[in-house]
Amino acid sequence: MGxxxxxxxxxxxxLLVWLCF
Structure with a gap:
């Protein structure tokens, strides 16, 4: 895959931090 x-x-x-913010 990568x-x-x-x-x-x-x-x-x-993404998690952005959602939390």
Whole structure:
């Protein structure tokens, strides 16, 4: 799918923070 799942985790964290805000 991708090179590293780290990008997915980063996007998920950003989305979570944005939703919380």
């Amino acid at each position: 090179s590293s799942p780290f990008l997915l985790v980063f996007i998920g964290l950003i």
